[in-house]
Amino acid sequence: MFPWNVFPFMKGMKQNMNPQEVDSYVQDMMKKMFPGGFESMMNANSTMGGAPPQQTPHQSSEQNGSVPAHVFESFEDVYVRFELKDEGLMKKVKIYHTSNQAIIENIPSDGDRQVMTLPCLVKKKGASAHFRDGILEVKIPKSTDMQFTEIDVSDRY
Structure with a gap:
């Protein structure tokens, strides 16, 4: 007490x-x-004074005809999830990624392209995709390259 x-x-x-x-x-x-x-x-x-909710750069909008995708990261991987209503779309979808972007092509129609910025840098190899219950999930391992370069701070001004 x-x-x-x-x-x-x-x-x-x-x-x-x-x-x-x-x-x-x-x-x-x-x-x-x-x-x-x-x-x-x-x-x-x-x-916030009635302000509309701001969309994070990790979520795409459906206004431009693209498929809404959800991008999030875990400790070791970055995940991109989006809903595919028709399993037949799996045959024509193409997924690419760079070190900081995920690119989805041919969804919802042929020639469409959707580019999403990833929350961190990812590795070139090791990505996988799984389709279950109408949701396509892409798993990309994070890049753990922690190269440090020392910057010399001399006594000269």
Whole structure:
């Protein structure tokens, strides 16, 4: 238990405290801090002044006719997931990647090309793709190349 009695300003304060007054004070302060109540805390858009949610660069939009893809990373791999409604599309889809981009071609129609920036650098080899339950998942191992180059800091200015 904390020794509250060592503080001189706290001696008579406990006797004069009313729990209902403390509760009403806390509720009043919470209403001032969160004007919409606790419901506004659950809705992130209202705390930002009703701003529309910004799309991260790791998610593509469906506005331009492309397939919505979700890009995320784990400790060792980068994953690109997107939904294919028709398993027949698997025969014509082509997937490429560079050290920092994933490229999906021929989805949803022939000649379409979708380029996604990956959250980190990836290796050239070792990528794999799996199709299950209408979702194509591409797994690309991260590049762990940590080459350091020392920069000489001399006494000359």
